[in-house]
Amino acid sequence: MHSSQMLINGEQVSSHSGKTEIIRNPANQEPVAEVYVGGREDARLALEAAKSAFPGWSETSSLRRAEILHAAAGLVRSRAEQIARLLTQEQGKPLKNALLEVLASADVLDYYAEEGKRNFGEWIDSGRTRSIVLRQPIGVAALITPWNFPVDLLAWKVGPALAAGCTIVAKPPSRAPLAATELLKAVNDAGLPAGAANVVHGPGGEVGAELVENPISRKIAFTGETVTGRWIVAHAAAHIKRLSLELGGQSPFIVAEDADIEKAAAACVRRAFSNMGQICVSVNRVYAASEIAEEFTSSVVRLTQRLKIGNGLDPDVDLGPMFSESQREKTKAHVADALQKGAEVLSGGCEPEGDEYSRGFFYLPTVLTNVDHGMRIMREETFGPVAPIMRFESLDEAIRLANESEYGLAAYIFTNDLKTALRAAERLEAGGVGVNVNDVVDIQAPFGGWKQSGLGRELGRSGLEAYLETKHIRLAI
Ligand code: NAD
Numbered sequence: 001m002h003s004s005q006m007l008i009n010g011e012q013v014s015s016h017s018g019k020t021e022i023i024r025n026p027a028n029q030e031p032v033a034e035v036y037v038g039g040r041e042d043a044r045l046a047l048e049a050a051k052s053a054f055p056g057w058s059e060t061s062s063l064r065r066a067e068i069l070h071a072a073a074g075l076v077r078s079r080a081e082q083i084a085r086l087l088t089q090e091q092g093k094p095l096k097n098a099l100l101e102v103l104a105s106a107d108v109l110d111y112y113a114e115e116g117k118r119n120f121g122e123w124i125d126s127g128r129t130r131s132i133v134l135r136q137p138i139g140v141a142a143l144i145t146p147w148n149f150p151v152d153l154l155a156w157k158v159g160p161a162l163a164a165g166c167t168i169v170a171k172p173p174s175r176a177p178l179a180a181t182e183l184l185k186a187v188n189d190a191g192l193p194a195g196a197a198n199v200v201h202g203p204g205g206e207v208g209a210e211l212v213e214n215p216i217s218r219k220i221a222f223t224g225e226t227v228t229g230r231w232i233v234a235h236a237a238a239h240i241k242r243l244s245l246e247l248g249g250q251s252p253f254i255v256a257e258d259a260d261i262e263k264a265a266a267a268c269v270r271r272a273f274s275n276m277g278q279i280c281v282s283v284n285r286v287y288a289a290s291e292i293a294e295e296f297t298s299s300v301v302r303l304t305q306r307l308k309i310g311n312g313l314d315p316d317v318d319l320g321p322m323f324s325e326s327q328r329e330k331t332k333a334h335v336a337d338a339l340q341k342g343a344e345v346l347s348g349g350c351e352p353e354g355d356e357y358s359r360g361f362f363y364l365p366t367v368l369t370n371v372d373h374g375m376r377i378m379r380e381e382t383f384g385p386v387a388p389i390m391r392f393e394s395l396d397e398a399i400r401l402a403n404e405s406e407y408g409l410a411a412y413i414f415t416n417d418l419k420t421a422l423r424a425a426e427r428l429e430a431g432g433v434g435v436n437v438n439d440v441v442d443i444q445a446p447f448g449g450w451k452q453s454g455l456g457r458e459l460g461r462s463g464l465e466a467y468l469e470t471k472h473i474r475l476a477i
Contacts, residue, residue: 001031001032001033001034002032002033002034002086002178003033003034003035004023004033004034004035004036004177004178004181004201005035005036005181006036006038006042006046006181006198006199006200006201007181007184007185007188007197007198007199008042008045008046008049008195008198008199008200009045009046009049009052009053009194009195009198010049010188010193010194010195011194012185013036014036015036015037015038015039015042015201015202016038016039016041016042016045017037017038017039017041018036019036019037020034020035020036020037021034021035021037021174022034023035023090023175023176023177023178025089025090025092025311025360026091026092026320026321026322026323026324026360026361027092027310027311027312027313027320027321027359027360027362028311028359028360029359029360032086032089032090032178033086033090033178035177035178035201036201037174037201037202037203038200038201038202038206038207039202039206039207040206040207040209040210042200042202042207043169043171043200043202043206043207043210043211043214044210044214046169046198046199046200047140047142047169047210047211047214047216047217048216049194049195049198050140050167050168050169050195050196050198050216051139051140051167051216052195053167053193053194053195053196054137054139054140054166054167056193056196057162057165057166057167057192057193057196058136058137058165058166058167059165060165060193062116062117062119062163062165063117065113065116065162065163065165066113066114066116066117066163067113067191068162068187068190068191068192069109069110069112069113069116069159069162069163069187069190070109070110070113071190071191072109072186072187072189072190072192073106073107073109073110073113074106074190075186075189075190076102076103076105076106076109076183076186077103077106079182079186080099080102080103080106081099082182083102083151083179083182083183084098084099084101084102084179085098085313086178086179086182087101087102087150087151087176087178087179088312088313088320089178089312089313090150090175090176090177090178090179091147091148091150091176091179091312091323092276092312092320092321092322092323092360092361093275093276093312093320094312094314094317094318094319094320095312095313095315096315097274097275097312098179098312101149101151101152102151102152102179102183104152104155104443105151105152105154105155105183106155107443108152108155108156108159108443108459109155109158109159109187111159111443111444112159112160112162112163112463112464113159113163115160115163115461115463115464116160116162116163116164116165116464119135119164119464119468120135121133121134121135128476128477129474129475129476129477130474130475130477131472131473131474131475132472132473132475133470133471133472133473134470134471134473135465135468135469135470135471136165136468136469136471137164137165137166137467137468137469138164138166138218138219138242138467138468138469139166139167139217139218139219140166140167140168140169140216140217140218140219141157141161141166141167141168141169141217141218141219141220141221141467142168142169142170142171142211142212142217142219142220142221143157143158143161143168143169143170143171143221144170144171144204144208144211144212144220144221144222144223144224144232145157145170145171145172145173145180145222145223145224146173146223146224146225147173147175147176147323148275148278148279148280148323148383149275149279150172150173150176150177150179150180151179151180151182151183153223153246154170154172154180154183154184155183156223156447156458156459156463157170157221157223157244157458158170158183158184158187158197159463160458160463160464160466160467161219161221161467162187162192162196162197163464163467164464164467164468165467166219166467167195167196167197168196168197168198169198169199169200169211169217170184170197170198170199170200171199171200171201171202171204171207171208171211172199172201174201174202174203174204175323175324176323177199177201180199181199181201184197184198184199204224204228208228209235212232212235212236212241213235213238215239217241218239218241218242219241219242219243219244219466219467220232220236220241220242220243220244221243221244221458221466222243222244222245222246223245223246223247223280224246224247225247225248225381226247226248226381226407226452226453229245229247229454229455232245233245233455242466242469243455243456244448244454244455244456244457244458244466245454245455245456246280246447246448246449246453246454246458247280247407247409247449247452247453247454248280248381248407248409248452248453249280249281249282249284249381249407249409249410249449249453250284250285250379250380250381250405250406250407250409251281251282251283251284251285251407251409251410251411251412251430252283252284252285252286252287252401252402252405252411252412252428253268253271253272253283253285253286253287253411253412253413253414253438254287254392254398254399254402254411254412254413254414254415254424255268255286255287255288255289255292255296255413255414256289256395256398256413256414256415256416256417256420256424257289257291257292258415258416258417258420259289259292259296259414259415259416259436260414260416260436261292261295261296261299262299263414263436264296264414265296265299265300265303266299266303267412267414267436267437267438268283268286268300268387268438269300269303269304269307269365269387270438271283271412271438271439272284272286272365272385272386272387273304273307273318273319273365273385273387274319276319276320276321276322276323276327276363276384276385277331277365277382277383277384277385277386278322278323278327278383278384280409280410280453281409281410281432281439281440281441282383283387283412283438284377284378284381284382284386284388285378285388285390285401285402286300286387286388286389286390287389287390287391287392287398287401287402288389288390288391288392289391289392289393289398290391290392290393293389293391296389297346297367297369297389300367300387300389301346301347301367304347304348304365304367304387305347307319307365309352309357309362309364309365310356310357311356311360319365319385321360321361321362322361322362322363322384322385323361324361325361327361327383327384328351328361328362328363328384330382330383330384331363331382331383331384331385331386332363333376334375334376334377334380334382334384334386335349335366335368335377335386337375337376337377338368338371338375338376338377338388341372341374341375342370342372343368343369343370343371343375343377343388344368344369344370345366345367345368346367346368346369347364347365347366347367348363348364348365348366348367348385348386349364349366349368350363350364351363351364352364363384363385364385365385365386365387366385366386366387367386367387367388367389368386368387368388368389369388369389369390371388371389371390372390373401373404375388378390379405381407395420395423395424398424399423399424399427399428402428402429403427403428403429405451406451406452407449407451407452407453408429408430408431408449408450408451408452408453409430409431409432409448409449409450409453409454410430410431410432410433410434410440411428411429411430411432411433411434412433412434412435412437412438413425413428413433413434413435413436414435414436415435415436421435421436429450429451430449430450430453431446431447431448431449431450431453431454431457432447432448441459442459442460443459443460444459444460445459445460446458446459446460446461446462446463447459447460448462
């Protein structure tokens with residue numbers, strides 16, 4: 001069985017308490033690995049190591065930092081198969097998706113290796129003075145990540161933090177820490193100075209809390225639930241820490257009457273069910289124009305029923321199990337609430353039957369109709385494989401419904417009319433709007449949420465700026 005240690009000051013170490021935990025495969029409960037479980041003491045040691053490494057790393061030239069990040073990307077690629085296998089076994093997603101996630105994280109390291117070279121300053125002539133503006137690394141950054149994309153979402157933080165010259169302590173999700181730790185091992189093996197990148201395993205309430213509350217960390221980059229984000233804002237306030245928060249979502253998907261129905265249905269099915277709906281930018285609410293709602297809905301049902309569900313290690317599966325029993329219970333509760341209030345199930349709505357599913361957290365991808373905003377499924381973040389479809393009569397109504405949410409991460413519209421596309425894209429309250437595309441993530445563009453979906457941006461140029469402070473040097477001449 002695989003064994004996973006923490007990484008502190010360049011060494012693989014066990015936890016202060018010696019406590020370990022078994023990570024199990026959500027497809028069948030088989031043990032995958034034993035991990036050391038850290039606590040506040042381990043987090044403090046890691047923060048101290050990152051603090052000691054900061055002067056050296058922050059003064060390393062951006063060219064040298066880029067060499068190390070490129071080397072790390074190369075190591076991640078050469079180990080991708082092995083890391084992806086661990087990811088599938090701890091998280092459940094199909095192996096082909098796990099591999100794409102690992103390779104995408106290598107691309108992020110490469111991107112920020114180059115972006116770090118372009119951390120330019122400014123020179124301002126003010127007559128009898130000159131002003132120089134520098135952008136310098138914030139200091140020690142704590143990187144706290146969730147279990148749905150444990151490798152990629154960590155790379156979104158590791159890449160820009162190290163490229164900016166920050167040193168880091170990463171806290172991967174407690175029940176899916178294996179692949180994320182391998183990412184950080186690759187970064188260390190690429191020649192990073194000891195202590196510049198550390199990993200501490202353990203519960204959010206202890207390890208995560210220490211990283212947030214300890215004055216050594218100057219920056220907290222967090223992806224996870226909105227409720228955890230609120231806790232972090234409140235506790236980071238004690239030291240006015242810099243924050244990047246990527247929180248929950250409840251993304252609307254609008255299909256206008258002039259949309260390409262087949263393309264829209266395929267895009268909707270993919271973004272609603274991939275990773276079992278456990279994506280912050282998953283399609284959570286579908287609004288279809290009444291003229292095309294019937295045709296669109298039957299396409300969605302047909303495509304949904306083609307999806308093959310099973311153990312992620314089976315090369316033929318499209319969908320794996322859900323991550324945990326509590327995720328599945330939440331999904332079931334939201335579906336039950338909708339049915340009780342008058343919704344109708346067109347596909348799924350229960351667990352699949354058969355021996356191969358009996359020990360895993362499986363649930364069938366589910367299509368609902370007759371839904372309205374009185375139902376939890378249309379308001380709360382389900383984080384499960386459910387596509388509820390509601391009809392609308394006018395674009396104004398669709399946009400009003402789409403914006404009727406405390407979240408504002410992603411929104412999608414499918415239409416063949418440029419005027420409709422622009423009107424909707426400008427009025428939708430979301431950090432990312434997909435027009436005829438079911439994904440708002442692009443490594444070169446800012447990603448983040450409006451309203452209660454977050455604070456700050458990752459990826460693109462903004463991703464690097466999130467780890468930099470501005471300094472004005474005023475020179476009298
Ligand atoms: P979570 O908030 O429970 O946990 C996220 C991380 O925070 C974990 O590592 C956890 O151990 C840690 N944590 C928990 N309590 C903490 C505390 N008090 N202090 C510091 N750290 C603490 O989220 P999750 O269930 O792992 O992930 C699912 C959530 O993540 C969903 O709400 C989803 O929408 C969100 N998410 C958002 C994005 C985005 O980019 N906006 C991307 C992926 C997931």
